[in-house]
Amino acid sequence: MLSCCESYISRTVSIAPLITFRILFGALMMLGTIRFAYQGWIERLYLEPKLFFKFYGFEWVQMPGEMGMYLLFTVAAISAGMIMLGLFYRLATILFFLSFTYIELIDATNYLNHYYLVCLFAFLLIFLPAHRAYSLDTWRKPHLVQSHVPAWTINILIFQLTVVYTCAGIAKLNPDWLFKAMPLAIWLPEHTDIPILGYFFQFKWVAYLFSWGGAIYDLSIAYFLMHKRTRLFAYLLVILFHGMTYLLFNIGLFPFIMIFSTLIFFPASFHTNILRYTIPPSFHHTSQLTLRSSQNYLLIFFCLLQLLLPFRHLLYPGNVLWTEEGYRFAWRVMLVEKNGQAIFHIKDPTTGRSTDIINGQYLTKFQEKQMSIQPDFMLQFAHHLKKEYQMKHGIEQPIITVDAHISLNARPSKRLIDPNINLAAIHDSFKPKEWILKP
Numbered sequence: 001m002l003s004c005c006e007s008y009i010s011r012t013v014s015i016a017p018l019i020t021f022r023i024l025f026g027a028l029m030m031l032g033t034i035r036f037a038y039q040g041w042i043e044r045l046y047l048e049p050k051l052f053f054k055f056y057g058f059e060w061v062q063m064p065g066e067m068g069m070y071l072l073f074t075v076a077a078i079s080a081g082m083i084m085l086g087l088f089y090r091l092a093t094i095l096f097f098l099s100f101t102y103i104e105l106i107d108a109t110n111y112l113n114h115y116y117l118v119c120l121f122a123f124l125l126i127f128l129p130a131h132r133a134y135s136l137d138t139w140r141k142p143h144l145v146q147s148h149v150p151a152w153t154i155n156i157l158i159f160q161l162t163v164v165y166t167c168a169g170i171a172k173l174n175p176d177w178l179f180k181a182m183p184l185a186i187w188l189p190e191h192t193d194i195p196i197l198g199y200f201f202q203f204k205w206v207a208y209l210f211s212w213g214g215a216i217y218d219l220s221i222a223y224f225l226m227h228k229r230t231r232l233f234a235y236l237l238v239i240l241f242h243g244m245t246y247l248l249f250n251i252g253l254f255p256f257i258m259i260f261s262t263l264i265f266f267p268a269s270f271h272t273n274i275l276r277y278t279i280p281p282s283f284h285h286t287s288q289l290t291l292r293s294s295q296n297y298l299l300i301f302f303c304l305l306q307l308l309l310p311f312r313h314l315l316y317p318g319n320v321l322w323t324e325e326g327y328r329f330a331w332r333v334m335l336v337e338k339n340g341q342a343i344f345h346i347k348d349p350t351t352g353r354s355t356d357i358i359n360g361q362y363l364t365k366f367q368e369k370q371m372s373i374q375p376d377f378m379l380q381f382a383h384h385l386k387k388e389y390q391m392k393h394g395i396e397q398p399i400i401t402v403d404a405h406i407s408l409n410a411r412p413s414k415r416l417i418d419p420n421i422n423l424a425a426i427h428d429s430f431k432p433k434e435w436i437l438k439p
Contacts, residue, residue, distance in 0.1 A: 006349065011151040014268030016275055018154055022130035024260040025121060026084025029096065032253045033077040042069055045110055049364050051384055052107040053377050055328075056428055061105040065216050083125065086135020090126070097122035111369040113333055115256035120160060120306075121261070127298075128153045134275055146401040152299065157264050159303065167310040167331040169218030174335070176321065177215065181207035182409035183337035184214075191248055217241055225265035238262050249334065268348050318438045322408055322416075324374055325433060340372040340406040340416065344382065346389060347399040356400040357385060375417065378402055382423035400424040414439050 036042065046069050054061065057252075064072065073299070076099040082092035103120045104110065130153075131148030176182040184287035185207040192198040200206045217237065224234035263271070313326030320327055321336050344357040359368045369371045371377040382400045389398045400423050404416040414437075421435040 008155050009150065009152045011411075012148045013151045013154060014272065015129070015146055015149045016155075016268045016271035017264050017266065018128060018130045018149060019134045020271045021157060021261065022086065022265050023084050023134070024263070025125070026080050026082070028083060028256060028260060029080035029100075029118065029122075029255065030077055033073055033080060033100075037073055037077075042073060042305075044101075044364075045366070046106060049107065049367055053109050053367070053371070053380050055105060055108045055111075056376070056430070059103045061102060063106050069103075072099050072103050076103065086131040086137050089131030089137050091136065093122060093126045097126060107367075109367050111328055112252065112254070113250065113331060116255050116329055117160075117164060117257065121157070121237075124160065124302075128156075146294055154264060156299065156303075157225075157261070160306065161258075161261060161264070163306050163310075164331050165218050165222045168333045169215055169220075169331065169333045171284070171310075171335060172215040172218060174321070175408050177211050177335060178185065180409065181211045183334070184210050185338050186410055187249070194247070214216040222265075223339060225262060228267075231265060237261065237264075247332075251334075259290060283416075316432050318436070322406075322439055323433065323436050324376070325436075337409050338373040338406060339413075340404060342372040342378055342402050344385060345401050345403070346385060346395075347401075348395045349397060349399055350395075363389075372404065373406055375433055376428060378404060378417060379423055379426060379428055382426075386424040398424055408439075411439075 016156040046063060049068055052063055063069065075095055079092045079096035082088055083096060097119065100115075100122060104115050104119060114123075122147065129149055132149070133143055138145045172178070181204065181413060185204060188201040188207050188210065192201050194201070216255040221237060221241075222232055225238075239259055242258050245251060246255040310330035311326075313320040313330065316323060316325040318325070342359070344359070345353040345354055346357060359371070359381075362381070363371060371381055382402065384398055387399055389395045401419055401421065402417050402423060403419050406416045407413040416437060417438055418435045423435075426435060
């Protein structure tokens with residue numbers, strides 16, 4: 001057992017897979033950041049909103065203003081390019097991790113699984129010696145050149161990808177996905193205009209085929225990629241699967257991130273053959289890079305966190321797809337189709353006067369849609385309204401309730417929040433939200 005662990009941690013292996021990962025990740029992040037700015041999404045998602053929703057515990061992360069936002073994206077794009085080139089690598093990885101993560105923490109309504117994955121990859125790269133070959137750093141400082149690295153530096157990336165796929169597969173083992181083909185039964189018929197394939201999307205059995213196929217794919221693909229005999233076929237499935245999701249669904253760079261990053265499963269010889277067509281190697285030595293004690297504990301903590309975090313929803317009562325307690329950061333990909341409406345009522349306890357809120361006066365259309373289906377965002381919005389009415393209308397303790405109805409995966413709409421609860425008097429925490437009604 002110990003020798004097996006040693007082989008995955010301290011065994012010396014070629015650095016080539018790590019180099020390919022660094023170059024592709026940096027290039028994709030640089031292009032993705034530039035694309036984000038070119039599409040006008042900085043203005044739409046960060047400059048237009050009047051208020052921002054926060055992840056619990058990160059309320060301190062504030063929008064730095066117009067120039068600050070453009071600066072953050074500029075730093076992210078430049079540092080991603082530096083990662084690709086291996087230029088001032090350690091500084092570049094830290095800058096990219098901090099700038100990209102800060103951007104994602106500004107408004108939780110913009111949360112996407114692959115943004116979270118990018119943050120994790122960026123964090124890991126800070127500690128990985130991915131600049132020790134085929135980099136401008138080794139051109140500047142030849143003594144940095146390294147032909148071999150400890151196996152953990154590559155296996156930690158394989159571990160992260162395995163967690164993503166496996167947890168995504170486990171999350172699909174729910175009645176809606178398996179026995180109702182939801183939400184694919186809603187989404188696929190919207191794409192019948194696609195040549196050839198589109199004709200089949202009108203049939204319910206195709207939605208079931210995609211649902212079961214998707215679950216089996218997520219649960220098994222990482223393990224097929226680990227084995228030599230099945231690796232090539234598995235990677236072709238990766239390309240097919242993520243190519244199909246890119247064609248059918250608006251999920252940004254996620255398909256490309258997975259297609260490129262899963263190359264890490266291939267042996268060093270594969271990566272060496274790719275790299276030989278770029279820059280000729282000039283390896284000088286093969287000394288071992290060992291884990292410091294502090295790094296060892298950090299690595300263990302990181303792995304445990306990634307294994308436990310996706311299952312924290314088990315600590316909460318009810319269906320996680322409905323309550324969304326423990327929903328984020330758990331690789332729940334494409335599991336829900338939610339539509340909702342939330343009408344907020346504000347009452348002055350002194351005069352008894354009440355009024356209804358027009359959400360669009362405070363939120364963009366995108367924010368309003370996200371807020372209307374996620375309980376923690378409703379609570380945050382209620383607290384924003386509380387401050388607003390205290391400051392502008394002089395109501396010291398306004399009573400704020402919400403009449404929220406949600407439709408989950410084509411079910412009839414039901415009330416989500418207890419309409420008698422004063423949200424202004426409730427503070428968010430990790431405790432179960434008893435004010436969420438269970439269907």
